[in-house]
Amino acid sequence: MTFEETYLNDNILDALYDMHFEEMTPIQERCIPEILDGRDLIGVAQTGTGKTAAYLLPILSMLDDGGFPKDAVNCIVMSPTRELAQQIDQAMQGFGYYLDGISSVAVYGGNDGNRFDVETKGLKMGADVIIATPGRLLSHIRMGHVDLSRLSFFVLDEADRMLDMGFSDDILQIASRLPKDHQTIMFSATMPNKIQQLARTLLTDPAEIKIAVSKPAEKIQQSAYVCYEPQKLGIIRHLFKAGELKRVIIFSGKKDKVKDITRELKHMHINCAPMHSDLSQAERDDVMYRFKTGQVDVLVATDIVARGIDIDDILMVINYDVPHDAEDYVHRIGRTARAQRDGVAITLVSDKDIRSFSDIERFLEKDIQKNALPEELGEGPEYKMASPRKSTRGKGGRGRGGKSFHKRRTHKSTQKQPNRNQQQSQKKHSGQEKH
Helix, strand or coil: CEHHHCCCCHHHHHHHHHCCCCECCHHHHHHHHHHHCCCCEEEECCCCCCHHHHHHHHHHHHHHHCCCCCCCCCEEEECCCHHHHHHHHHHHHHHCCCCCCCCEEEECCCCCHHHHHHHHHHHHHCCCEEEECHHHHHHHHHCCCCCCCCCCEEEECCHHHHHHCCCHHHHHHHHCCCCCCCEEEEEECCCCHHHHHHHHHHCCCCEEEECCCCCCCCCEEEEEEEECHHHHHHHHHHHHHHCCCCCEEEECCCHHHHHHHHHHHHHCCCCEEEECCCCCHHHHHHHHHHHHCCCCCEEEECHHHCCCCCCCCCCEEEECCCCCCHHHHHHHHCCCCCCCCCEEEEEEEEHHHHHHHHHHHHHHCCCCEEECCCHHHCCCCCCCCCCCCCCCCCCCCCCCCCCCCCCCCCCHHHCCCHHHHHHHHHCCCCCCCCC
16 A cells, blocks of 8 residues: 555655655554544554654644644654654654644753753744653653643654653653543554553553564574573673674673673673663763764663664674563564674573573574584583463454544545656655664
8 A cells, every 4th residue: 555545645745755655564554544533543563664654644644734733732752762762853854844834852861951951942932743752751841841731642652662661650640741632642562461551541442453573584594502591601702702793782681691791791802882771871872872883893782772773784683581572582683684684693592491482483483593502611401392382462453454444634635746646657666764
């Protein structure tokens, strides 16, 4: 389905045409009609499926069509991290290129006082759309810089990450200040019980749309070491002695292990840096900048960077721990083999994690290669595929994306611009970028 077949208005379609967006991704095809129809929505989709466009495009189209107060904040987009907020803001600038009357401001923490003053000025001047991290937005609300009493759209992007990072109370405080008749849109990469509970609290009769987790890219060479926990650092030493590794991310589920791995690598004179929740936002920004620009070769991180951060040249991902489930595994190793590149993913499987890893193999429908342990480490545990365990997850909604829907208001996109359509019929198909 193409964007031209939706009720998105002409100004939005013009911007999409300029950006070479033609065919919608599955999450866009199913979400855009529901949002245009005025429904609350919860979408379950991983990073890279186009979900940012799935909610920004219909909201911007409706705001541009009019009928919303000019002197009020009309939309809040909540983001778990500064980095994701910046990416959403960049997408907003592209999609809103022809929307002269729609203003936006990005609000996120970890900056000096000058940034806060700039945000305050932008908020007081008025903004239709605010893209914000929860803590920073609450600070502005408490200081009287933001009035949400006439808000129309409340978006939670990567809601599972926000809850994992401890923002649940902040989100509920912000939601308590919203008018009753606003539209709430929530996106999450996974659907654990805590997300279902939040959805029940914030959403009213939502459309539920779930896009199946994609299998890892075929270009990722996956393998594993089956070992005892004390052998893991020895494997890390072996991997980095075997060759000069650069553009590597090592993931661990616990920040203490991140610190241990970082110390070991630095002892080996490996150019590395840690990324975990004990670092301030300014420190995280500095680490990420140095890693992106090649000043750091190896990033050792908790799952704080497993989603939402686009770095195209990662050559290897090492899972120091087995992720909790298959979806987390796919998110982690999906940091490599991007932009048509090859990649390597290595997982260290302790004896206690064999069952979890066999569940991941079952999900992937493949046996992942098991590497022999370095001789100096001795023998590891025997790897036996565990019998399937019954899922404790509830059955996800099938969604309503395929149904017909009503036009909620008059859209000017029913009158197409002939010049653009004529050009489109002659233009070669271009691949759609994923926001």
